[in-house]
Amino acid sequence: MGKGSGEGVYIAGVAETPLGEVYDHSEFSMVAVAAREALAEAGMTLRDVDALFVNYMGEEGSVQLGEYLGIHPRYADSSDLGGAAFEAFVHHAMVAINASRCEVALIAFASRQRTRRGRRHVHPADPLSLTAQFDNPYGPAMPISYYALVAARHMYEYGTSSEQLAEVAVAARRWAQLNPKAWSRDPLTVEDVLSSKMVSDPLHRLDCCLITDGGGVVILTNAARARNAAKRSIRVLGAGEGHTHWHLSQMPDLTISPGVISSREAFGMAGVTPSDVDLVEPYDAFTISVIMHLEDLGFCKKGEGGAFVAAGRLGPGGALPCMTSGGGLSYNHPGALGILLLVEAVRQLRRECGPRQVPNAQIAVAHGMGGFFSVASTVVLARE
Amino acid sequence: MTDEARLSYGDPITAPFWQGAEQHRLLIQCCRTCGAHQFYPRPFCLNCQSDLVEWVEAAGTATVYSLTTVRLPVSPEFNPPYRVAVVQLDEGPRMLTNIIGGECRIGDCVRVQWRERNGAPPLPVFEPVASEPGHNDGQTA
Numbered sequence: 001m002g003k004g005s006g007e008g009v010y011i012a013g014v015a016e017t018p019l020g021e022v023y024d025h026s027e028f029s030m031v032a033v034a035a036r037e038a039l040a041e042a043g044m045t046l047r048d049v050d051a052l053f054v055n056y057m058g059e060e061g062s063v064q065l066g067e068y069l070g071i072h073p074r075y076a077d078s079s080d081l082g083g084a085a086f087e088a089f090v091h092h093a094m095v096a097i098n099a100s101r102c103e104v105a106l107i108a109f110a111s112r113q114r115t116r117r118g119r120r121h122v123h124p125a126d127p128l129s130l131t132a133q134f135d136n137p138y139g140p141a142m143p144i145s146y147y148a149l150v151a152a153r154h155m156y157e158y159g160t161s162s163e164q165l166a167e168v169a170v171a172a173r174r175w176a177q178l179n180p181k182a183w184s185r186d187p188l189t190v191e192d193v194l195s196s197k198m199v200s201d202p203l204h205r206l207d208c209c210l211i212t213d214g215g216g217v218v219i220l221t222n223a224a225r226a227r228n229a230a231k232r233s234i235r236v237l238g239a240g241e242g243h244t245h246w247h248l249s250q251m252p253d254l255t256i257s258p259g260v261i262s263s264r265e266a267f268g269m270a271g272v273t274p275s276d277v278d279l280v281e282p283y284d285a286f287t288i289s290v291i292m293h294l295e296d297l298g299f300c301k302k303g304e305g306g307a308f309v310a311a312g313r314l315g316p317g318g319a320l321p322c323m324t325s326g327g328g329l330s331y332n333h334p335g336a337l338g339i340l341l342l343v344e345a346v347r348q349l350r351r352e353c354g355p356r357q358v359p360n361a362q363i364a365v366a367h368g369m370g371g372f373f374s375v376a377s378t379v380v381l382a383r384e
Numbered sequence: 385m386t387d388e389a390r391l392s393y394g395d396p397i398t399a400p401f402w403q404g405a406e407q408h409r410l411l412i413q414c415c416r417t418c419g420a421h422q423f424y425p426r427p428f429c430l431n432c433q434s435d436l437v438e439w440v441e442a443a444g445t446a447t448v449y450s451l452t453t454v455r456l457p458v459s460p461e462f463n464p465p466y467r468v469a470v471v472q473l474d475e476g477p478r479m480l481t482n483i484i485g486g487e488c489r490i491g492d493c494v495r496v497q498w499r500e501r502n503g504a505p506p507l508p509v510f511e512p513v514a515s516e517p518g519h520n521d522g523q524t525a
Binding site: 121130133134135137138140144145148156198200202203248249254 | 451482
């Protein structure tokens, strides 16, 4: 599969920032803590970094963070692809490293959306924008109502049930109970989800992700540099991205996400298929998201995701472990979960995960999403 | 809002839509080359790339493509619960909107109504049509 062992791109270090409620840090200092930890895993320091990939760190984010960390990159990218930016950054960094435009890429994000109470349900749109003219006057709860509209259509076309959506939240919680860093660890049943307050039909409060502080850092490098890492490096076998719409009215089909595009690209580059994959870290902002992702990535057929996630398939001991950290639903959701999906996938492939370790994990997929099923990005990782 | 301000509502490309709204006319674009309709407006046809797009009045009838009831407070101007929908116009394009009036489900037929606003042109919303449900279910977009 892929190129020979002398080539390739590797994740050589990962770290979470402080998580949960973070009162004693700024977003930049959170990244600094995680960056030094991730670089230590890679056997490197900030001096080794020559490429910076950042989203949601302010205007000209890579420029601001570069200054803070003392990095003067020769390759930089602050593309705003929402929560999907980070798997897309692996794609971009992989291409840049393979073209010898950089050697050590640092991907970073941190947020204090919980302690800053920064979350709003209205899209902060310019009054002259299309969003302000054609979406906001109708009062959708942003982003919950958009996901609710997708879920409602999926239910209408395929008979997907609220119980099946709830199974996703239950699987995430069972993983979270095995992760000491998870925010929500109390037992959770399908009935608990169904009896939680309805926020935007058919989504209940417990169909929705957490709002926490958090973030992470991922270090990518070439094969030669990866050999000097302090921990096992994990090979990037393939990566892909795509986007299809910004306004939900422009989504070609409410039941099909651009994950179809990103996974086709990533699996094609990796030379693997879903049946080769040992675990998936799908961006679980909402329960419906996981069902859509598994369908669009080809783990089951379109429309069969509801039945697929039932009976504990995604949970500990299930046939397809998903959200093994507890995910955005129960572990942490700092507003852009994508970076933490990579962190968890790498730790699983290194087999560092203790009670939640997926046995013999060899190939993992991290699947990011941004906007309202607007952007998708897929990364296939392998333990060599 | 002055007449002048109302007539310049939106942006230079969308202004004709809002001028139509002032007269309770639901305007969308139609391509003179391929016949495709589109909404929101662009200066070209998304379907065939032609420059020859013109404004036409939509029939004002649509099918509910998806539907949610918002039950949490979004901002002071909205009082939950209320319904947000994606509707598919009979001409093909989809719009985000509100559903007003009686009971409504995905697949139901709806018709445009106009909500008067302070400081902005009337807003198109949709209400159920009493007759039989679903002349199409939106799958043939």
